[in-house]
Amino acid sequence: MNQDYRDGPRRVGQVKEITSLTNPIIKDIKALSAKKSREETGTFMAEGLKLIIDAMELGWSIRTLVYAKAAKGKPLVEQMAAKTVAAGGLVLEVSEKVLSAITRRDNPQMVVGIFQSQWTNLSDITLEADDTWIALDRVRDPGNLGTIIRTADAAGAAGVILVGETTDPFSLETVRATMGSIFAVKIARASEQDFVTWKKKVSAYLVATHLAGAIDYRRIDYRKKPTVLLMGNEQSGLPETLARQADALARIPQQGRADSLNLAVASGVMLFEARRHLLSLSEDS
Ligand code: SAM
Secondary structure, three states, rough: OOOOOOOEEEEEEEEEOOOOOOOOOEEEHHHHOHHHHHHOOOOOEEEEEHHHHHHHHHHOOEEEEEEEEEHOHHHHHHHHHHHHHOHHHHHEOOOOHHHHHHHHHOOOOOOOEEOOOOOOOOOHHOOOOEEEEEEEEOOOOEEEEEEEHHHHHOOOOEEEEOOOOOOOOOOHHHHHHHOOOOOOEEEEEOOOHHHHHHHHHHHOOOEOOOOOOOOOOOHHHOOOOEEEEEEEEOOOOOHHHHOOOOOOOOOOOOOOOOOOOOHHHHHHHHHHHHHHHHHHHHHHH
């Protein structure tokens, strides 16, 4: 990211005041709306003070804190600004016009953070007995992905594995939809082949969901081994190559005229069912 402030933002202590949309720092932050720029810089944007406080408590590394003039002097904002400076980050005080441009919103949040992205390596994932992971085959919709990350967090799952070409978990839209859970849930990515190899290596119990699944999802014993749930792509569902790797093919029985459930809804049903089994196991013991 460009750290050259040639157009001279005014310095107040360690805070830089910026009102110009053409300032190079602001241009760089705006560029984070593109995946290419997020990948090149290894950073992404999260909006809202609560989210930023949570992220910093969870140990995420902040690069830049941006707040609106109107938020100046608020104790929590000042605290976050001090922590950002202490961590070697940049603090920017900007006009509402600049915040709107950065977040692409008419009524932007007062505080925005630029964080370093964090991926979990698939090879570092070792499954514990009561772990549940959810793997998503070629998920396309940022809203679906964000909702699934949020739901995985709420259900107590360990993390989300993105299989194949998927939408970016660190896009603004996905991060928004996670409502902060992006900072609480591990995210890994893998090609289809690497995912299959890993599944065999860690001896996961792979429960794949399929509209033509042979087993009612309520009849599966999720306590056999650490479970990995596998969900199919929004348009085409699960390919045969992945379905063949499953230890169980689960179906959520439906009524009415709908062909299928929305991917995020189906993921929620599966996650809470799998976790319910594991929680009843710990209550029994
Ligand atoms: N046209 C696609 C198909 O034929 O599979 C529909 C895909 S559906 C919108 C996306 C994913 O949600 C599916 O691949 C599956 O993982 C899950 N899903 C949706 N409804 C389901 C159901 N009733 N039973 C099991 N899985 C379901």
